[in-house]
Amino acid sequence: MTTWTSNSILATYGALAFGLLVLIGRTWVRPQRVPPGIQWAGKRPNEFLAEVRACLREYTTGITTMMSAYKKFNVAGIPFLLPTTGFEPQVMLPQEWIKWVVDQPEDILSSRQVQGERLGLNYILPALDITSDFAIIEAIRIHLTRNVGKVQADLVDELRQSVDKVFGMNTEEWSEVNVHSAMKELTFKSTGRVLFGHSLSHNEKFMHGLSGFSTWFGIGIILVGQLIPWQFRRFVGSLCPLPMAYYRAICTRHVGPVFSERFENMQRKIHDPIFDYSPPEDLITWVCRAAFNMKDQTITNGKSLASRFILLMSGALSSSVAITTHALVDLLGSDPQHNYVQLLREESESTLLTEDDWNRSTSLLKLHRLDSVFRESLRRNPPTLRGLSRQVMPKEGVILPNGQKLPQGAWIGVPVLAIQADERFYDQPDIFSPLRFVPTEVAKRTLMVTTSDTFLPFGHARGSCPGRWFASHFMKLLFAYIMINYELEPLEGGRPLNKVVGDHLIPPIQVSIRVRRRALSTESKSASLQTASNREPYR
Numbered sequence: 101m102t103t104w105t106s107n108s109i110l111a112t113y114g115a116l117a118f119g120l121l122v123l124i125g126r127t128w129v130r131p132q133r134v135p136p137g138i139q140w141a142g143k144r145p146n147e148f149l150a151e152v153r154a155c156l157r158e159y160t161t162g163i164t165t166m167m168s169a170y171k172k173f174n175v176a177g178i179p180f181l182l183p184t185t186g187f188e189p190q191v192m193l194p195q196e197w198i199k200w201v202v203d204q205p206e207d208i209l210s211s212r213q214v215q216g217e218r219l220g221l222n223y224i225l226p227a228l229d230i231t232s233d234f235a236i237i238e239a240i241r242i243h244l245t246r247n248v249g250k251v252q253a254d255l256v257d258e259l260r261q262s263v264d265k266v267f268g269m270n271t272e273e274w275s276e277v278n279v280h281s282a283m284k285e286l287t288f289k290s291t292g293r294v295l296f297g298h299s300l301s302h303n304e305k306f307m308h309g310l311s312g313f314s315t316w317f318g319i320g321i322i323l324v325g326q327l328i329p330w331q332f333r334r335f336v337g338s339l340c341p342l343p344m345a346y347y348r349a350i351c352t353r354h355v356g357p358v359f360s361e362r363f364e365n366m367q368r369k370i371h372d373p374i375f376d377y378s379p380p381e382d383l384i385t386w387v388c389r390a391a392f393n394m395k396d397q398t399i400t401n402g403k404s405l406a407s408r409f410i411l412l413m414s415g416a417l418s419s420s421v422a423i424t425t426h427a428l429v430d431l432l433g434s435d436p437q438h439n440y441v442q443l444l445r446e447e448s449e450s451t452l453l454t455e456d457d458w459n460r461s462t463s464l465l466k467l468h469r470l471d472s473v474f475r476e477s478l479r480r481n482p483p484t485l486r487g488l489s490r491q492v493m494p495k496e497g498v499i500l501p502n503g504q505k506l507p508q509g510a511w512i513g514v515p516v517l518a519i520q521a522d523e524r525f526y527d528q529p530d531i532f533s534p535l536r537f538v539p540t541e542v543a544k545r546t547l548m549v550t551t552s553d554t555f556l557p558f559g560h561a562r563g564s565c566p567g568r569w570f571a572s573h574f575m576k577l578l579f580a581y582i583m584i585n586y587e588l589e590p591l592e593g594g595r596p597l598n599k600v601v602g603d604h605l606i607p608p609i610q611v612s613i614r615v616r617r618r619a620l621s622t623e624s625k626s627a628s629l630q631t632a633s634n635r636e637p638y639r
């Protein structure tokens with residue numbers, strides 16, 4: 101009797117647990133993101149809780165699900181549902197539909213809605229005020245791009261000092277430099293002068309706050325928005341702000357008063373033209389100007405601009421750090437026989453002969469090889485694996501170009517990495533070919549900043565990166581300076597692999613390279629080129 105009772109209790113608990121598991125399984129993968137009629141990638145037929153397990157496998161499969169499903173479905177013109185680590189699958193559309201995606205307005209396909217969840221912004225920064233976005237984006241897209249020539253001398257001055265400090269001045273001894281840390285310091289320091297002005301970029305406390313904030317912001321985005329299941333976002337998101345708030349407070353303490361003072365004085369000058377005030381020409385001034393030029397005049401003080409500015413800039417700087425790290429590791433990890441560093445050095449030396457050349461923006465248009473290196477590196481290492489992410493907004497859903505319907509709340513996007521590795525668009529796509537985009541007699545020039553439906557690391561059309569012209573400018577100056585002034589040893593064992601974390605390709609941040617300052621005269625250099633290990637360095 102007792103055995104019978106305990107068996108039935110066990111059976112009841114078992115059935116309850118099973119029921120609960122099925123119930124959880126049904127809702128664990130966010131139901132809004134699972135449109136009917138779209139085929140899953142990576143889902144095994146007849147597997148118990150197949151959709152949950154397909155998402156779980158994404159923690160370890162890296163890019164394989166996306167790459168193989170792209171070939172199976174997208175190349176045949178069929179959309180597929182990509183499982184994700186956040187348990188929010190996303191419909192990947194075929195490349196031919198990109199024009200349709202970018203033509204849809206924000207109230208039909210919204211990028212902001214996806215950002216709020218996928219970057220975890222709704223949870224790590226719940227009080228985020230995006231009224232300033234338009235002014236900041238306009239200032240970057242129009243003023244910074246147009247005035248990049250005017251600020252080039254400052255940029256060059258700053259990057260010379262930073263590279264000399266980080267890579268050293270010793271022409272005899274080789275030193276070991278961690279690529280990622282070096283690129284972080286060089287990027288923050290050099291671009292900081294233009295983005296925040298001379299005084300802030302030389303303020304150690306501010307720069308320390310900015311660096312800490314960008315690290316924690318990056319961790320928060322990936323952890324809350326992508327790695328943990330969507331149900332836990334609110335809870336984990338409420339913990340992340342602690343270190344972020346600390347560093348953000350440091351930044352705000354320094355940048356807030358600068359914005360407030362600039363905003364008030366510029367506003368006063370508008371109403372009182374004889375007021376004696378002329379602001380420095382930097383991004384902070386251009387952001388305030390763009391805010392005054394907005395039709396609806398929703399921005400009434402500099403404080404709100406400052407707070408959003410820090411956020412956008414820290415994201416922008418982190419992207420630039422990742423891309424310069426990828427590019428340097430790509431170059432030094434390539435077959436030393438090609439001696440790409442020497443080819444880049446020759447181009448830089450013949451282009452940047454005088455101080456005027458360094459300070460003139462048109463000089464950089466002649467750096468075809470360097471431009472091509474960055475475009476090729478971005479092709480192989482886009483900052484996000486998926487791009488053009490949008491959420492379906494209308495209650496009645498949207499109809500895809502093939503007539504299929506997607507309900508409200510579904511997420512769409514395109515597999516950027518797979519498109520950029522498609523042999524229909526790129527010859528031998530698996531090979532790092534840094535001179536691929538150098539113009540020839542038959543191939544016309546494609547700049548690294550030119551987006552298209554087969555080149556998407558900066559997005560494409562509406563919402564694409566407004567800072568890419570500035571980023572390209574900075575990255576070319578930085579690499580030209582390094583190539584001209586330093587010898588760089590090739591990486592032993594080739595190009596170390598990236599890590600896939602959430603939607604990001606993280607460069608190998610542990611990699612160090614060996615560098616040595618070049619001696620002034622070419623003749624005197626050649627005698628000292630053999631390394632201790634007797635390997636032939638790039639020269």
Ligand code: HEM
Binds near residue numbers: 423558559560
């Ligand atoms: C190589 C470095 C960079 C890469 C790869 C990059 C890439 C991107 C990407 C993929 C987006 C999102 C596009 C989309 O949603 O479709 C973006 C947005 C943005 N980028 Fe960049 N970026 C870089 C550097 C910069 C720099 C240096 C700045 C500023 C000076 C900047 C400012 C911005 C801003 C403000 C946005 C938001 C645009 C919006 O929401 O409409 N970026 N960037």
